[in-house]
Amino acid sequence: MQKVLVLEINEVNFDLLEKYAAEGKLPNFKKFFDQYGYTKTHSESDQGVLNPWVQWITGHTGLNYEQHQVRRLGDMQGKSHEQIWERIERMGKSVGVFIAFNAKNNLKNPTFFLGDPWSREKRILPKTAEWADDALKQITDDYANGRIAPSSILKLIGSSIANLRAKNYLRLASYTKGYLSRKFYRALACDLLLSDIFLKMYKKSRPDFATCFINGAAHVQHHYMFSSKYYDGEIKNPEWFYKPGIDPLEEVYKLYDYTLGEIQKEVGSDTRLMLMTALSQEAHDRLSIYYRLKDHTQHLDELGVPYTDIQPLMTEDFIVRFKNINEAKRGQKIFESVRTKLDKNIFYTTTADDNSRENDTNDRAYYVDNRNDGSLYIQLKPSSDKYPDNFSLYVGDEQQEITGFENQVDFVSIKNAGHNEAGYFADSGYSKGELPSDIYLNQIPGHIAAIFGEKNASELKDADIHHTEEEAEAPAPVAA
Numbered sequence: 423m424q425k426v427l428v429l430e431i432n433e434v435n436f437d438l439l440e441k442y443a444a445e446g447k448l449p450n451f452k453k454f455f456d457q458y459g460y461t462k463t464h465s466e467s468d469q470g471v472l473n474p475w476v477q478w479i480t481g482h483t484g485l486n487y488e489q490h491q492v493r494r495l496g497d498m499q500g501k502s503h504e505q506i507w508e509r510i511e512r513m514g515k516s517v518g519v520f521i522a523f524n525a526k527n528n529l530k531n532p533t534f535f536l537g538d539p540w541s542r543e544k545r546i547l548p549k550t551a552e553w554a555d556d557a558l559k560q561i562t563d564d565y566a567n568g569r570i571a572p573s574s575i576l577k578l579i580g581s582s583i584a585n586l587r588a589k590n591y592l593r594l595a596s597y598t599k600g601y602l603s604r605k606f607y608r609a610l611a612c613d614l615l616l617s618d619i620f621l622k623m624y625k626k627s628r629p630d631f632a633t634c635f636i637n638g639a640a641h642v643q644h645h646y647m648f649s650s651k652y653y654d655g656e657i658k659n660p661e662w663f664y665k666p667g668i669d670p671l672e673e674v675y676k677l678y679d680y681t682l683g684e685i686q687k688e689v690g691s692d693t694r695l696m697l698m699t700a701l702s703q704e705a706h707d708r709l710s711i712y713y714r715l716k717d718h719t720q721h722l723d724e725l726g727v728p729y730t731d732i733q734p735l736m737t738e739d740f741i742v743r744f745k746n747i748n749e750a751k752r753g754q755k756i757f758e759s760v761r762t763k764l765d766k767n768i769f770y771t772t773t774a775d776d777n778s779r780e781n782d783t784n785d786r787a788y789y790v791d792n793r794n795d796g797s798l799y800i801q802l803k804p805s806s807d808k809y810p811d812n813f814s815l816y817v818g819d820e821q822q823e824i825t826g827f828e829n830q831v832d833f834v835s836i837k838n839a840g841h842n843e844a845g846y847f848a849d850s851g852y853s854k855g856e857l858p859s860d861i862y863l864n865q866i867p868g869h870i871a872a873i874f875g876e877k878n879a880s881e882l883k884d885a886d887i888h889h890t891e892e893e894a895e896a897p898a899p900v901a902a
Contacts, residue, residue, distance in 0.1 A: 433640035450683035459854035463845035515630035533627035550584035553577035609638035646670035647838035713831040
């Protein structure tokens with residue numbers, strides 16, 4: 423039986439890849455696309471669910487959002503949706519899963535398993551790989567303030583010595599040195615180490631099915647697309663944020679090209695390699711500045727929110743849990759009352775959860791989603807300008823003043839790119855031109871299951887081609 427390896431390159435825009443490849447900068451991608459081609463995938467167009475923590479669920483389960491109802495990072499907790507690796511394990515095959523985004527570990531005997539950096543799922547990893555995961559969890563959580571704990575440095579050194587291939591020592595040193603002046607190199611260093619950890623585990627266990635998720639390009643696109651040589655819009659990153667001279671997208675794409683080539687050399691001819699993005703990114707159309715709370719507990723205590731637990735998420739967002747639904751409603755009222763008294767409004771009225779991107783601003787600091795289960799999903803809303811000095815927020819009917827709020831947050835980034843419902847999928851089991859021109863994202867799990875002989879599942883074929891834009895946006899059927 424042929425083995426299958428899915429390289430999940432989160433949110434990478436293949437249109438941009440092609441432009442850099444045409445310059446000769448990405449020889450492995452060019453060769454792969456010339457030989458096997460690729461197809462475009464379609465997911466939901468509703469901005470509220472057009473996020474990786476929603477769309478990767480679809481790409482792993484074959485269920486659309488209306489069916490899986492996973493809206494937030496961490497919402498897979500308590501869900502019983504069968505993921506593709508579980509379907510394959512159920513057929514008696516060995517599986518390995520490395521950095522499954524917003525996933526559960528319901529496997530009985532995986533060769534390895536690791537969730538995303540925000541995951542609380544059980545890890546099945548060598549101890550030296552756990553060191554890297556521990557360190558990267560801390561670094562991810564403290565990304566905005568740039569803090570790297572001494573214990574994390576020691577764990578990264580130990581994990582690198584144990585897992586990094588000798589040929590990559592100089593490359594890692596180059597990224598580490600680059601990080602001193604350009605923050606995005608940290609994402610490249612992390613992806614280099616993680617891909618070597620994956621390759622070491624994969625070569626040792628050789629599972630029938632494996633996935634490897636890498637996220638550095640999604641991060642770089644989000645924060646630096648305005649600095650790409652191929653961005654032709656009018657918004658520019660200010661020099662206090664990013665000094666011109668190096669194209670961040672070119673740098674991360676070159677790393678991914680190198681990673682693709684190394685995987686192809688290491689996995690062997692008996693492995694069917696697939697590339698998958700779930701969704702992609704496009705240049706943002708407004709200047710949006712994001713901040714992250716430094717100390718969620720301190721801030722919520724100051725606001726008087728009656729929480730029982732706080733779970734920080736990616737950047738500006740977090741989940742707050744309460745004793746019961748009534749307490750959650752109390753918390754919601756407090757968050758919705760937090761406002762400014764500036765001469766001009768700076769918080770955007772619309773957030774990433776809204777279908778439109780209005781430039782309207784108001785004085786309300788928080789977006790609140792009451793999930794009606796005793797918890798709230800909270801976003802510190804993006805702003806149209808930097809926070810001023812001596813910035814105060816006011817809470818509730820009594821207008822309690824929270825002074826110096828600019829000191830309670832860390833600047834995260836200027837958003838350069840948002841999500842696009844178009845994703846991409848490539849499969850070395852097809853020659854160029856044989857894949858349908860476009861498919862639904864939720865067809866991919868059935869396609870993979872069919873390769874392993876699951877009854878009623880089917881591989882992609884010409885009949886799956888969508889001929890109209892309306893057809894491509896229509897709700898897709900559930901893959902068998």
